[in-house]
Amino acid sequence: MEEILHYENVTFKRNGREILKGIDWRINKGENWVLLGLNGSGKSTLLGMIPAYIFPTSGEVRVFRHKFGNYSWKKIKNRVGFVSSTLNNFSSTLNGEKLEDIVISGKFSSIGIYDEVTDEDREKADKIIEDFRISYIKNNRFGTLSQGEQRRTLLARAFMNEPDLLILDEPCSGLDVTSREYFLKVLEENSKNDNAIPFIYVTHQIEEIMPSVTHVALLHDGKILAKGLKKDILTDKLLSQMFGLDVKIVWENERPWLIVR
Numbered sequence: 001m002e003e004i005l006h007y008e009n010v011t012f013k014r015n016g017r018e019i020l021k022g023i024d025w026r027i028n029k030g031e032n033w034v035l036l037g038l039n040g041s042g043k044s045t046l047l048g049m050i051p052a053y054i055f056p057t058s059g060e061v062r063v064f065r066h067k068f069g070n071y072s073w074k075k076i077k078n079r080v081g082f083v084s085s086t087l088n089n090f091s092s093t094l095n096g097e098k099l100e101d102i103v104i105s106g107k108f109s110s111i112g113i114y115d116e117v118t119d120e121d122r123e124k125a126d127k128i129i130e131d132f133r134i135s136y137i138k139n140n141r142f143g144t145l146s147q148g149e150q151r152r153t154l155l156a157r158a159f160m161n162e163p164d165l166l167i168l169d170e171p172c173s174g175l176d177v178t179s180r181e182y183f184l185k186v187l188e189e190n191s192k193n194d195n196a197i198p199f200i201y202v203t204h205q206i207e208e209i210m211p212s213v214t215h216v217a218l219l220h221d222g223k224i225l226a227k228g229l230k231k232d233i234l235t236d237k238l239l240s241q242m243f244g245l246d247v248k249i250v251w252e253n254e255r256p257w258l259i260v261r
């Protein structure tokens with residue numbers, strides 16, 4: 001199976017504290033993963049190693065079978081689409097931009113358009129904008145969109161570059177149930193395409209684990225508590241252990257729902 005991402009015995013230490021402890025995790029093409037973990041369990045640190053914002057203290061991370069240092073990391077980063085809260089750091093720049101231009105800018109992995117836009121780019125962006133059902137606001141400025149519309153715009157932007165991996169870092173945080181379901185539906189529809197892009201979805205909310213998710217990894221205090229096929233991992237026992245709470249999972253419409261006992 002084609003390897004997309006591979007962590008091998010990865011540790012990360014800061015100020016004498018071990019934040020990640022011997023992480024082994026491999027993601028193959030055709031798999032969609034959810035990464036679950038409490039606040040401070042190390043999720044951002046782990047994923048920050050993909051764009052090489054963070055370097056392991058020991059162990060190895062390979063992205064698309066390339067090891068950092070042996071290959072142009074800009075090329076690797078261009079193959080990964082991010083929808084995360086960190087993009088909101090650019091929101092003052094984004095706010096004044098037109099939705100359509102933000103989607104097009106995904107092609108250049110930039111905020112703002114600094115390269116020439118071809119008719120083909122525009123057509124492609126329009127098709128994605130339609131797929132994500134945001135055509136009705138495509139000429140509106142980002143800052144005027146609702147949070148749900150903004151998240152769909154950022155997802156559309158990530159798709160523009162046809163990435164080989166999508167990292168969705170709590171993409172539904174702060175959304176109401178309706179907007180959340182709308183976002184998840186759009187993501188789900190795209191996962192059904194022949195050229196579906198594998199994703200890693202970080203969340204605290206079990207309910208967001210959609211049918212297209214195949215695998216789950218539980219991160220607990222810098223260690224992988226369990227990883228594997230969704231149904232094997234989302235068990236009352238493992239989740240109770242991870243949350244430190246007595247919880248029960250109920251499956252409904254191929255989605256897990258959490259009940260606190």
Ligand SMILES: Nc1ncnc2c1ncn2[C@@H]1O[C@H](COP(=O)(O)OP(=O)(O)OP(=O)(O)O)[C@@H](O)[C@H]1O
Nearest residue numbers: 014015019037038039040041042043044045046219
């Ligand atoms: N640069 C740093 N220096 C010191 N400690 C750090 C640094 N970066 C992260 N940490 C610590 O490492 C731990 C893991 O942080 P991380 O942000 O990876 O967790 P997380 O699982 O993403 O949390 P959240 O769900 O709250 O976003 C935390 O205890 C955090 O305080």
